[in-house]
Amino acid sequence: MTELVLYNTRTRTKERFEPIEPGHARVYSCGPTVYAPQHLGNLRAYLMADLLRRALEAEGLRVTHVVNITDVGHLVSDADTGEDKLEKAAAASGRSASEIADEYTEQWRRDLRRVNCLEATVYCKATEHIAEQIALARTLEAKGYTYRIDDGIYFDTSKFPRYAEFAHLDLGGQEAGARIGDVPGKRHGADFALWKFAPPGVKRQQEWDSPWGRGFPGWHLECSAMSTKYLGAPFDVHTGGVDHVAVHHTNEIAQSECALDIHPWVRFWLHNEFYDFGGEKMSKSKGNLLVLEDLVDRGFDPLAFRFFFLQGHYRQQQSFTLEAMEAAATGHRRLLSAALEVRGAPGEAAPDEIAVHRERFCQAVRDDLNAPRALAVAFEVARSADLGRAARRALLLEFDRFLGLDLATALPRVAASGGDPRIDALVAEREAARKRRDFADADRIRDLLAGEGIAIEDTPAGPRWRRG
RNA sequence: GGCGGCGUAGCCAAGUGGUAAGGCAUGGGACUGCAAAUCCCUGACCCCCGGUUCGAAUCCGGGCGCCGCCUCCA
Structure with missing residues (x-):
């Protein structure tokens, strides 16, 4: 048994994790629909998922991590009506659906790298697995789970x-209006499309032949x-966001369990809560989304956002504000400094000295x-006067395998010298002025450098400088 | 209307029965020519009212407030 305990949406309890196949954990994460930039909430x-991945590996498990990329079929409305998100974005921008998908996929992948998410084992695109999807729908059809209407093949x-x-749904109690835009012919409000026919007279950019006619796969x-x-x-x-519980994941389960005759199809379901961006909700459709690049533009290290993420538990809503982001950035910077401080510490840490903190x-x-609790331990270690430098070094490096x-x-932010001859010369000049107690001149040089974004730090070992 | 979550110091937040982690900010101090950086110290009647209990932020009931999903979204 591993020692890892996870909250399982399926059972609504925390359960001890044990892989089905000994020594090997298989994880699937619902990825992005790449029709628009991936914002901070998406991240x-x-x-x-990255935290889960690292925790599983810390338990000594090999992890196969699959992440999908939705590049077709996700409609503007989950009620199987409305336009395809990719097609809509393509029409609006005058570009092809695949160009749009490529652009946002790349943006997303780059952002994941910048916040130190480990590379998944497989990234798979919906458009490259049309045959598999058709096969699955055919299986369901053969078993009598489907019906055909003008609009497509439905489950x-x-x-x-x-x-x-799974979602503790009260199908009868759901607001009648919630599904008002439903497709004519659907037998039940919750029924969903497995295959959608291309609308008559409309030439979609993305459509394929199928046993039922030309069209495209349903999102789920x-x-x-x-x-x-x-x-x-x-x-x-x-894994996925909480918003997927009621519809997307519920439908995935229905399809999979019926097609495969398996229950439960997936052992553990993990869902992250949303960030609260205060007031007006940040969303793609409202056009007020904040992406990682926006933080970088404001001078934040992308990893400061990861630090912000670590400060809250994934299952709780967390308030994102620029003030909280600044606080996270400061905290991150100081933790890095502390780690840097002990990084080259010589000697071995005494095992019993680190055991309690590791535990x-x-x-x-x-x-x-x-x-958040793990991060708190890291800070306590980083600032512990009782621990030797070697012990702090060993622990912080070990903790970072999870914290990321x-x-x-991280490169030292502070350079003693050698980074830039001109700046080194100015720093030396200021130091000379200080020695002769010409503080006016010394401060003039300091202000000059400050104007270039360079800060001088006077230490017992002499002055040093850094950018930022 | 149905389903789910939250309300802990100025801010972000852990903690789910034994008298409140951590981060940021604030204030004080050390250091400095003055700063910066760093370090030390500094702060909570846990939304309100009842109840259960020897004991509740933690459990139960009732309020008030906020948010999410079902309807674009992680």
Whole structure:
């Protein structure tokens, strides 16, 4: 048994994690729909998955991590009506759907790298798995779970008795108006499209032939088809945002369990809560989204955002404000300084000296990925006067395998000299002025450099400078 | 209307029965020619009212407030 305990949406309890296949954890994460920039809120889902990944590896498990990229079929409305998000974005920009998908996929991948998310084992695109999706739909059809209407092939949710179970749905009690825009002919409000026909007279950029006619796959199908392809079934963990519980994941489960005759199809379901951006909700459709690049433009280190993420538990809503972001950036910078300070510390740490702290850190990680608690331990270690430098070095480097804050690799922000001859000369000149107690001249040079964004730090060992 | 979550110091937040982690900010101090950086010290009647209990931020009931999903979104 591992020591890792995770909150499982399926059972609504914390459960001890044990992989189905000994020594190997198989994880699927719902990835982005690449029709628009991925904003800070989106990033939280992947940061959470990254934490899971690191925690599993810390338990000594090999992890196969599959992340999908939705580049077709996700409609503006989840009620199977409205336009395809990619097609809509393409029409609005005059570019092709694939160009748009490529652009935002690249932006997303770059942002993941910048916040130190580990590379997934497989990134898979919906458009590259059309055959698998059709095969899955055909299986469902052969088993009698589908019906055909003018609009497409639909999954009949009434044929799956456990449909409401996962999300604790009260299908009868849901607001009548919620599904008003429904497709004519759907038998039940919750029924969903497996395959959508291309609208008559409309030439879509993305459409394929199928046994039922030309069209495109329903959004939910890709996750069932691709996870099965790359992970087999059943598998261990499926992650995503809380918004997916009621519709997307519920439908994935219905498709997969019916097609594969498996229950439960996935052992653990992890869902991250949303960030609260205060007041007007940040969303793609409102056009007020904040992306990682915006933070970089404001002078933030991308990893300061990871630090912000770590300060809250993934299952709680967290308030994002620029003030909180500044606080996180300062905290991150100081933790880096502390790590840098002890990085070259010689000698070995005494095992019993570090055992208690290691244990506290691991307990936090193992308790449903409690990053804020783990981070607190890291700070206590970093600032502990009782611990030797070698012990602090060893612990912080070990902790960073989970935190991912670059404690081991961040470059020194402070250079004693050698970085820039002109600046070194000016610093030396100021030091000379100070020696002769010509503080007016010394301050003039300091102000000059400050104007270039260079700060001088006077230390017992002499002056040094840094940028920023 | 249905489902779910939250309300802990100025801010971001851990903590789910035994008298409140951590980060940021504030104030004080050390250091400095003065600063900066760093370090030390500094702060909570845990939304309100009842109840259970020897004991509750933590459990139960009732309020008030905020948020999310079902309806673009992680």
